[in-house]
Amino acid sequence: MEQKTLELFKQLTEFPSVSGFERELRGFVKNKLSTYTEEFVQDRLGSLFGVLRGDESGPKVMVAGHLDEVGFMVSGISDKGMISFQPLGGWWSQTILAQRLQVITPNGPVNGVVGSIPTHLLDESQRNKPVDIKSMYLDVGADSREEAESFGIKIGMQIVPVCEFTPLSNPKKIMAKAWDNRYGVGLAIELMENLHKEKLPNVLYAGATVQEELGLRGARTAANLIQPDIFFALDASPANDMTGDRQAFGRLGDGALLRIFDPGMLTHRGMVEYVEDTAATHKIKYQYFISKGGTDAGQVHLSGIGVPSAVIGICSRYIHTSSSIIHTDDYAAAKELITKLVRGLDRTTLNTILERA
Incomplete structure (x- = not known):
């Protein structure tokens, strides 16, 4: 190429x-x-x-x-500053957990990670059950709704995955x-x-x-x-x-x-x-x-x-x-x-x- x-x-x-x-x-x-x-x-x-x-x-x-x-849209902000999101396009829920995402705001992208419960805190039934997208949230480091809003986040904004354009060790294969x-x-x-x-x-x-x-x-x-x-x-x-x-x-x-x-x-x-x-x-x-x-x-x-x-x-x-x-x-x-x-x-x-x- x-x-x-x-x-x-x-x-x-x-x-x-x-x-x-x-x-x-x-x-x-x-x-x-x-x-x-x-x-x-x-x-x-x-x-x-x-x-x-x-x-x-x-x-x-x-x-x-x-x-x-495919991506997501901000659908809510909790009192604890966690971001709920609506999928835009087809996603399998298990590919979303623990992924880095960005909220695209007028102030620039706000980075976060999709919250997931550590295995130590899951009982046996939870470990074997797929997590519903509706119960997921994006953690952007805010401690309150007001702090999240101060980052420029509002309902209706787009959210995208984070992945740099990366030629792999085999240069004919490119990840992005x-x-x-x-x-x-x-x-x-x-x-x-x-x-x-x-x-x-x-x-x-x-x-x-x-x-x-x-x-x-x-x-x-x-x-x-x-x-x-x-x-x-x-x-x-x-x-x-x-x-x-x-x-x-x-x-x-x-x-x-x-x-x-x-x-x-x-x-x-x-x-x-x-x-x-x-x-x-x-x-x-x-x-x-x-x-x-x-x-x-x-x-x-x-x-x-x-x-x-x-x-x-x-x-x-x-x-x-x-x-x-x-x-x-x-x-x-x-x-x-x-x-x-x-x-x-x-x-x-x-x-x-x-x-x-």
Whole structure:
């Protein structure tokens, strides 16, 4: 991974931006995209896309990551200064206990730890029982509600995990928070960089949606705005390779993901064939993926009269926790693949895809 890409993803993954709190990150992304285009569209929920106008008679191609990450929102402050919180996005409760989190306030981040009872104080029945998120709290070191409020904490503020961007001893593996889905945001930016000097056979809308983690909300409104002919979601999916099972879907280092099924979308046959043919032609490494969770494509493909859609992803270990790991070779494969897919999408290719539904 090039140094400039590493620096981009360090900035993106360390940025606090849970669902509903995407405004500042959107500004950062728009600034990056403005190097490559002067035209932008934004829906009323906040999804943002830069536009590259190639052949106006060609298809409208929509490519989107999503700005938001899973996190929490302050839902209360106790008399003892403890912070209760509401999950934003899907969390398994046992990944939250004893984790460092930050409340993002106008005065800056306020660090804390999710309180957990030491094993010495638990009886046998408690040790074997999962802890409900509703009974958890964030300890920021305050002794009272007033002291917590003096730190700048108020109900409704976002809370994010703490995890620095960390290349591991194997430098092709990088640990960070929010690979789901700063991967897609960064790739949308680099896609625009790759293509902005070319005369495309289409009109490209590349950017990122909001509130994906709360039910693909920004995807619906963005699709209504753009009314695309074809859509590519850029998203990180859960790796399942930790035990060494070669039959498991989602293996780090085995290439980009071609998602063929999830609960929200059975991938259009013409799209699967287009991705397969493009990858084979250019010798791009990819792997098939079946998922139990959905992406923005689940909303976009049902918009209008139907939008052929595909997910060009990478797998990431431990998504929807405070720290996740990706492989840089997978990112390189996904970047080459989405670039070639967009570059080849003229009106004839779109018609072929539609005919092969």
